Amino acid sequence: MRTLAPVKVITTTLTVATNARTEIRDLTDAVAALPGVDEIACGSVLLQSLHTTTALIINEHQDALLHDIAALLRTLVPEGGTYRHNDPAYSDCNRANATSHLGAVLLGQTLQVPIEQGRLVLGTWQRLLFCELDGPQTRRIYAQVMGV
């Protein structure tokens, strides 16, 4: 596709209420249904989770794999480790959630997903996954749809 046109921008904020400390939620259908997505012939949606203990990734939505992703984070960033963020001598954070921050740093909090003909461009197995790493909490994900 090749176009030359004024750009459309439509923004909104998704809210997700999580139910567990660690929880991976499939946001694909919610993002595909965001205002403006169906008006974009060619463009993208920029997603940013507005929290420092959450992440946004693209991968397969399969219970077994989601279990493995959570287990990987526990291995790379073990709960039993020593973290200054959890130590009152160094930190005024009273949530002791260093592992939640560090998991978020490894996974990232933003995604930009292409749109063509009003639909998200994703491979067969690709889904947009929101990772709660310090729940349960009510979380907000900013979405900016831009394109022609």
Added chain:
Amino acid sequence: MRTLAPVKVITTTLTVATNARTEIRDLTDAVAALPGVDEIACGSVLLQSLHTTTALIINEHQDALLHDIAALLRTLVPEGGTYRHNDPAYSDCNRANATSHLGAVLLGQTLQVPIEQGRLVLGTWQRLLFCELDGPQTRRIYAQVMGV
């Protein structure tokens, strides 16, 4: 640079046939030659590998370093680990490729690379690297060139 203009959008899909289970391929020249890149005075190309067991990263293309990146993934996500995605009791996936998915989660599958005056904006040593983590396979990378 400062411009105010209608936006151009040109999309295409790159195909990469990989030759090994793990293989890191330099896509920089192929991306720089994509249709539309040379028409963009200022903008970017959004790249998304359309697979859940691949990744796109920016770093130096040096054989020794590529070896180290692959070795790092094997250390962080060991082949000999226990993964539900590889366990028929939990998963209907018959490829036993949990480590490929988990490596992709750590590295990410999308990149957005700036373009100025028809050329990719990259530092001296920066190259666009496609990481095959479950090959050999034929892979597709969606590319959306947008700018003015």
Added chain:
Amino acid sequence: MRTLAPVKVITTTLTVATNARTEIRDLTDAVAALPGVDEIACGSVLLQSLHTTTALIINEHQDALLHDIAALLRTLVPEGGTYRHNDPAYSDCNRANATSHLGAVLLGQTLQVPIEQGRLVLGTWQRLLFCELDGPQTRRIYAQVMGV
């Protein structure tokens, strides 16, 4: 917000002089003050560190947590490991900085941050953090502000 308009693009390059081998610097205020940000009603800034041994992440700027992030990298990519990039038999790099490259691969070198009404869209605790992993050096971060 919903708009249809020609796009504005304003680019610049930030320079950061770092003081230590590993150093995490809060760039939020510098990015918020970039030329053009205050002219964007709705859009984003694409940031790309132009180096292979640096990273850009979003998280909380707290000394204790920054210490934990650096410690996590040392654990995942230990200085005492064996790396071909540091081995003259495989590499002509004389900086022995494999861990700097590998940390950068895990964290990523690009960010795209939304802008609304001339301000960066960030959650309460979110800050834009530049990670020097092979300093001290003078570093450049390309910034492309685009929007309507």
